[in-house]
Amino acid sequence: MREYELVVVLSPDLETDLEAALTKIRAIVTDNGGKLTKEEAWGKKRLAYRIAKEDYGIYVVFEAELPADAVAKVNGTLNITEGVLRFLLTSIDVKARKALADAEAEKAEKREEE
Numbered sequence: 001m002r003e004y005e006l007v008v009v010l011s012p013d014l015e016t017d018l019e020a021a022l023t024k025i026r027a028i029v030t031d032n033g034g035k036l037t038k039e040e041a042w043g044k045k046r047l048a049y050r051i052a053k054e055d056y057g058i059y060v061v062f063e064a065e066l067p068a069d070a071v072a073k074v075n076g077t078l079n080i081t082e083g084v085l086r087f088l089l090t091s092i093d094v095k096a097r098k099a100l101a102d103a104e105a106e107k108a109e110k111r112e113e114e
Contacts, residue, residue, distance in 0.1 A: 001034075001035075001065040001066060001067050002065070002066065002068070002091055002092075003037075003063065003064070003065055003091070003092040003094060004063070004064050004065070004066050004071070004089055004090065004091055004092060005061065005062070005063055005064075005089075005090050005091075005092055006025075006029070006061070006062040006063075006064060006074075006087065006088070006089045007059065007060075007061050007062075007087065007088045008025060008059070008060050008061075008062070008078070008084055008086075008087045009047070009051070009057040009058070009059055009084070009085045009086040009087065010057060010058040010059075010060065010083055010084060010085065011052070011054060011057070011058070011083045011084075011085055012044055012054060012056045012057060012058060013083075014058065014083050015044060015058060018041075018058065021083050022039075022060065024081065025060070025062070025078070025081075025084075028074055028077050028078060028081070029062070029064050029066070029074060032066070032067075032070035032073045032074055032077075033066070033067050033070050034064045034065060034066040034067070034070055034074070035064060035065045036062055036063070036064050037063045037064060037065060038061075038062065038063035039060070039061070039062050039063075040060070040061045040062075041058075041059070041060050041061075042059035042060065042061060043058065043059065044056055044057070044058050044059075045057065045058075045059055047085075051085045051086060052085055054085060057085050057086075063092070071089065074089060075089060
């Protein structure tokens with residue numbers, strides 16, 4: 001299974017019952033054989049342009065492990081899920097993440113030496 005990052009922009013109308021919408025998204029991922037490893041709510045933010053007559057959206061970021069055949073199913077299901085204004089499912093480059101972590105550790109080490 002590969003690692004993916006899923007960014008979802010939800011309708012601001014769901015702000016009162018956000019947990020139900022998040023439960024639905026979690027179920028979409030897990031029902032297709034995936035496993036959520038991280039979830040981070042960024043909150044309500046102004047959109048760069050109007051989407052479905054909305055000026056604001058609620059941003060939520062997930063990190064998940066998905067099998068290769070589940071990606072198309074998750075994309076298709078999120079495409080028709082009510083309340084989801086936009087979403088983006090991208091593969092995480094594990095080597096780049098490790099290189100970035102190593103570089104940050106090296107910088108921290110140099111600061112400690114000074």
